[in-house]
Amino acid sequence: MVTACSTLAAMITYPSNAYTRWSTDDVAVADRIDYWNDRNTSVLVGLRSSSFADDGLRAAQTNFDLGGLRLADISGNGHVIERNSEMVRRHPKPAVFASLVLQSKGFFYQAGECHQLEPGDLVLYDIQRPYAIGFHDSMRQVLFDVPSNVFGHQFPSDAFAKPIKVNGRNGSARVLAMRLRQRAIDFITRPSYDRAPELRDEACAVLQTVVCDHLAGQSGTGLSVSYLAAARSYVAQNVHDPDLNATRLAAALGISLRHLTRLFAAQGQTPAYYIRTLRLQKARADLADPSQAHLSVAAIAFKWGFVSQAHFSRVFRQEFGLSPKQSRDESRHGSAPA
Numbered sequence: 297m298v299t300a301c302s303t304l305a306a307m308i309t310y311p312s313n314a315y316t317r318w319s320t321d322d323v324a325v326a327d328r329i330d331y332w333n334d335r336n337t338s339v340l341v342g343l344r345s346s347s348f349a350d351d352g353l354r355a356a357q358t359n360f361d362l363g364g365l366r367l368a369d370i371s372g373n374g375h376v377i378e379r380n381s382e383m384v385r386r387h388p389k390p391a392v393f394a395s396l397v398l399q400s401k402g403f404f405y406q407a408g409e410c411h412q413l414e415p416g417d418l419v420l421y422d423i424q425r426p427y428a429i430g431f432h433d434s435m436r437q438v439l440f441d442v443p444s445n446v447f448g449h450q451f452p453s454d455a456f457a458k459p460i461k462v463n464g465r466n467g468s469a470r471v472l473a474m475r476l477r478q479r480a481i482d483f484i485t486r487p488s489y490d491r492a493p494e495l496r497d498e499a500c501a502v503l504q505t506v507v508c509d510h511l512a513g514q515s516g517t518g519l520s521v522s523y524l525a526a527a528r529s530y531v532a533q534n535v536h537d538p539d540l541n542a543t544r545l546a547a548a549l550g551i552s553l554r555h556l557t558r559l560f561a562a563q564g565q566t567p568a569y570y571i572r573t574l575r576l577q578k579a580r581a582d583l584a585d586p587s588q589a590h591l592s593v594a595a596i597a598f599k600w601g602f603v604s605q606a607h608f609s610r611v612f613r614q615e616f617g618l619s620p621k622q623s624r625d626e627s628r629h630g631s632a633p634a
Contacts, residue, residue: 311489319356320372328352340368340441341423342387347375360487362496366441369484374400376430384424390444392456394420394503396477397464400435404428407458416464418473420503422456438480440499451507460510466550469506471526475533476502502529523549524559527567535574538601542567575600576615579608583620584627593620 318335320328332345332353339359347353355372395404395418402413406427411419413429421427422444431437447455462469476499483495505525530548534540545567546556560567579600582588588596597608597620612620 314361314489314492315359315487317356317358320353321356325352328354337387340366341379341389341391341393342383343377343379344383345375345377347373349373349375358484360483360492362492362499364443365446365496365499367480367483367495367499368439368441369436370439371399371436372431372434374431374433374435376428378426378428379423380426384426389423391423392420392442392444392447392503393423394418394440394442394499395429396438396440396473396480398436398438398477398481400431400433402429402431402435404459404461409458411459411461414464416470416473416477418462418464418469418476418506419459420456420461420506421459425456427459438477438484440480440503442500442503446500447504447507450504451511455507455511460507462506469509469526471530471549472502472505475529478533501525523551523555524563527556527559528570531571531574535571535578536599536601538598538603540571540601542571545571571601572611573615575602576612579612579620580616580623583624593624596620 316339320332323331329345329347329352332355333343335357336343336345340357345353351373353372353375355370355375357371358369360367397413397415397417397419399415401415404411404413404419404421404427406421406425411417413419413431424444462473464470464473479495479498483491502525526549527545530545531540542556543553546553549556556567560570579596579602582591582596582599583593591599593609594605597605602608609620612623616623618626
């Protein structure tokens with residue numbers, strides 16, 4: 297079974313009062329379900345679990361407080377979780393859960409809809425409405441616990457009347473879900489309280505965009521905001537790759553190059569210009585970073601996807617009005633460029 301945290305040493309950078317972890321491994325088989333239910337009720341949400349495995353429910357959970365939003369890393373054998381009307385009444389909690397499936401196929405049921413789940417899928421749901429979620433075999437999910445007030449009044453009151461599922465294999469929101477998954481796993485592997493606000497803010501931004509995408513699809517309006525956010529996220533993940541270009545970006549989003557070009561044109565840019573600008577910004581930051589002083593200008597250029605130092609120097613001067621060497625010299629003398 298996948299452990300919820302990589303090493304105990306990694307947890308030194310996370311305050312104990314903002315971190316909880318439990319496992320059923322050391323609990324008697326007959327008591328595992330009750331233990332799991334009690335722990336989840338006290339920290340996450342009131343629920344009821346069941347498992348048909350011979351050794352009962354084997355599961356582990358790690359929870360991180362990100363400051364106004366919580367992250368849970370949950371792994372276990374095949375099991376089903378139910379939160380019925382009675383539990384909602386006894387354990388009210390105005391929140392939306394966003395579950396990213398990392399391992400195992402499963403299902404999610406709420407409001408008369410049953411969605412099949414596969415690794416890579418994301419499902420958002422209002423936990424004040426009864427639901428059930430189950431996994432066929434050895435599973436792992438990353439769950440964001442988002443208080444309802446985080447979304448404020450930007451969405452209609454019935455935005456979460458039914459679950460919102462993002463297919464992990466196609467669509468613009470897929471790129472955003474992948475980005476969120478990578479950031480969450482990176483945080484879980486190397487948890488640091490200083491990095492919690494960054495993950496919290498990105499998670500909120502991604503989830504808000506996913507909901508906007510869903511609502512736009514329901515109303516028949518365009519999905520420009522979602523696709524543009526997904527495009528920028530994909531570029532941020534792959535900006536170091538010299539093969540990244542507009543054609544590859546369009547293919548990753550599942551749209552035509554012409555559609556991608558229109559999206560960026562509405563922002564007064566081209567995809568190529570956006571990619572180049574982000575590369576230049578990353579390179580400029582490295583040139584100003586004392587920890588990167590051992591790298592040559594050419595090495596920094598190659599690091600951020602420029603295949604020619606001469607081309608890098610030319611476009612750098614066009615963008616910032618000075619050469620890469622001059623930019624580095626300015627930062628060394630305490631007058632880093634604004």
